Amino acid sequence: MGGDNAPEIVINGAELIKQRLPHIDLVFVGDETQIRGFLAQTKHLANAEVLHAVDAVSPDDTASQAVRRGKTTSMWQAIAEVADGRADAVVSAGNTGALMAMSKLQFRTMPGVTRPAIAGLLPSEKDIVCMLDLGANLEVDEENMVQFALMGQAFYHSLTEKERPVVGLLNVGEEEQKGHEYLRLASQQLSDPDLGVNYYGFIEGSDLVKGEVDVVVADGFSGNIALKTAEGVARLLSSFLRRSFTSSILSRLGYLLARSSMKELRRKMDPRRYNGAVFLGLNGIAVKSHGGTDALGFSNAIDVAANLVDHGFIPDVSNAIEKAALIREKRKLSDVE
Amino acid sequence: MGGDNAPEIVINGAELIKQRLPHIDLVFVGDETQIRGFLAQTKHLANAEVLHAVDAVSPDDTASQAVRRGKTTSMWQAIAEVADGRADAVVSAGNTGALMAMSKLQFRTMPGVTRPAIAGLLPSEKDIVCMLDLGANLEVDEENMVQFALMGQAFYHSLTEKERPVVGLLNVGEEEQKGHEYLRLASQQLSDPDLGVNYYGFIEGSDLVKGEVDVVVADGFSGNIALKTAEGVARLLSSFLRRSFTSSILSRLGYLLARSSMKELRRKMDPRRYNGAVFLGLNGIAVKSHGGTDALGFSNAIDVAANLVDHGFIPDVSNAIEKAALIREKRKLSDVE
Incomplete structure (x- = not known):
């Protein structure tokens, strides 16, 4: 029931994913009458399961308000399906803070994960x-950063099947002595080959989209700012480009000729392709779709969830966190000796 | 003598600015023979003043190494010209850390400025x-942020002559309760109308280039990351765009037709237009040009320096800082009562 055009885009997105990934089963949680109405118009989901919820989290609710109203909302009940083992993952385009708070309450943090x-x-x-x-932790320490690296690595692996994703730490310079102390300490730990991280070192903002690094680890404050700056600059350039192409008859004609390459460029930069943020470090999979996305975007958020389930993301993270804890213990012991 | 193609691009940049701003006088500091050689090829600078320096700061020097070698370098001597009142501003494409350290040593921090x-x-x-x-202060407090706002406002005013530039604080959300505590405290102070700041409130990374705010205030860590992310994304998009335009004969033809609009777009995004970073809060004007820029880029860095001199940037900042200190005192007194 969350997002700007729910439940319509949710159901249309589900219909798209059913064509792409027929093996997954979908359960819809929310206003049954509305949902049934839209499901009836689909080809693959006419008989899909629907769980009625009398209430929905409002986009304006604070996380604590949402949690208080709690159990009657579609968001809470959808998460409960996963927490109780009847579903493998939850996908929502609703209130981010509420989804995070409710997922944390019901899934609980994974043993060993600090944040x-x-x-x-x-x-x-x-x-x-x-x-x-991207914003859950404004203040971090070196242990958090190392765990983010492990979780991000498992996440990237699940999504792309790349065996050893390259991990970098976001910093204000590439030199070892740069940046906050927790970055230097995290960098030392990540360089330990026993940890099994394919560690690149520090990267700067300018390298974020260069593609030399697959996983970029940052504190929640600068990570959020970097992501949103990237989105803002991409939007600015598209708007400049659009204006350029419509500024004269010649350039309009030029656009017509170059149209198919421009379409490819648009596809590559299409934010819907990158839709689906994930809360890592919980005992369950919760994927957050942009509230303003459409069916294609929402289908990609479901795709992210399906990949994480299919590739055993949760046990992967849990193993990596356990291994890191053992290494830390060993290091402490040898420091004592 | 600093930057990738010194002193040639420095002198060619100076030649360009002499055409644009004939009222300014230029003094060149560095290897006299080399400099005289290039000056002889110019139209407007054949008789320009040259101060010989036997040494130059290397790009690989740390700030402390550079300061130790100090007084024989062209950078030190150029700054000394300003510190001793014989010049109004110094512009360099050399080592950033060294320029910052030497400027701070010779100009000294302006009374009342904390950082x-x-x-x-x-x-x-x-x-x-x-x-x-953009990176001088990785850790900041609310007083620093307020002073950055005052200095940034004066800087923007000097450059653009806009009377009341709009100032925003970079944060992870626009709501009042978001972000670090020092941001919330700085925001409260900046909202005080007595301070004379045209304060907008918090802005997110996505708003950085939207143009609703003229001056964006951030801690040095996230400010650096935001700036470099913006540069990296702009580069990525240009590279995608170039590839799109060369991917087929039709799109090449399309480019030819749209060429003049594309040129205008390129001009707008040209990093040379935005060349010239400034150390604010010192008793003197030091402008840092990108090391890899060309004559046009360097001329813009000189332009920034000339604007700051012509529009009385230093007294403006000093007045604003004094006024803010008075307001703070008054507030403390009324808190005591």
């Missing part, structure tokens, strides 16, 4: 890049 | 936007 984080996707020069944290 | 900051320029949807700090 869950939000990860998202961006286009890069070569392919696609994952960045985390 | 000098680096400001730079970016294109925006409407015009041009100034951002600071």
Whole structure:
């Protein structure tokens, strides 16, 4: 029931994903009458399961308001389906803060994880890049950063099947002595080959979309600012480009000729392709779709969820976190000796 | 003598600015033989003053190494010209850390300023936007942020003659309760009308280049990351665009037709137009040009320096800082009562 055009775009997105990934089963949680109405218009989902919820989280609710109203909302009940083992993942275009708070309450943080984080996707020069944290943790320490790296690595692996994604730390310079102390300490830990991270080192904002690094680890404050700056600059350039193409008859004609290449460029930069932010570090999969997306965008958020389930993301993260804890213990012991 | 193609591009840049701003006098500091050689090829600078310096700061020197070698370098001597009152501003394409350290040593921090900051320029949807700090201060408090706002406002005013530039604080959300505590405290102070800041409120990364705000105030860590992310995304999009235009015969033809509009777009996004970062909060004007720029880019850095001199930037900042201190005192007194 969340997002600007729910439940219509949710159901149309589900219809798209059913064609792409027929093996997944979809359960819709929300106003049954509305949902049934839209499902009846689909080809593949006419008989899909619907769980009625009498209430929905409002976009204006604070996380704590949403949690208080809690159990009667479609968001809470959809998460409960996963928490109770009847579903594998939840996807919502609703209130981000509420989704995060309710997921944390019901899924609980994974043993050993100090701070869950939000990860998202961006286009890069070569392919696609994952960045985390995007705003769940404004203040971080070196342990958080190392865990973000492990979680981001598993996330990227699940999405792309790339065996050893390259991980970088976002900093104000590439030299070892640069930046905050927790960055230097995290960098030391990530360089330990026992940890199994394909660690690149520090990267600067200018390298974010270069594609040399698959996973960019940042504190939630600068990660959020970097992601949103990238989105803002991409929007500015599209608007400049559109104006350029319509500024004269000649350039309009030029656009017509170059249209198919321009379409390809638009496709590559299309934010709907990168839709689907994930809360990492919980005992369950919750994917947040942009509220303003359309059916195609929402289908990509479901795709992210399906990939994480199919590729065993949760056990992957849990193993990596356990291994890191053992390494830390060993290091402490040897420091004592 | 600093930058990738010194002193040639420096002198060619000076030649360009002499045509644009004939009222300014230029003094060249560095290897006299080399400089005289290039000056002889110019139209307007054949008789320009040259101060010989036997040494130059290397791009690989740390700030402390550069300062230690100090007084024999062209950079030190050029700054000394300003510190001793014989010149009004110094412009260099050399080592950033060294320029900052030497400027701070010779100019000294302006009375009342707690931390000098680096400001730079970016294109925006409407015009041009100034951002600071870009990396001089990784950790900041609310007083620093308020002073950055005052200094950024004076800087923007000097450059564009806009009477009341709009100032925003970079944050992870626009709501009042978002972000670090020092941001909320700075926001409260900036809302005080007595301070005379045309304060907009918090802005997110996505608004950085929207043009609703003229001056964006950030801590040096996220400011640096935002600026470099913007540069990186702009580069990525240009590269995608270039590839699109050369991907088929039709799109090449399309480019030819749209060429003049594309040129205008390129001009708008040209990093040379935004060249010239400034150290604010010192008793003197030091402008840092990109090391890799060309004559046009360097001429714009000189242009920034000339604007700051012509529009009384230093007294403007000093007045604003004094006024803010008085307001703070008054507030403290009334808190005591």
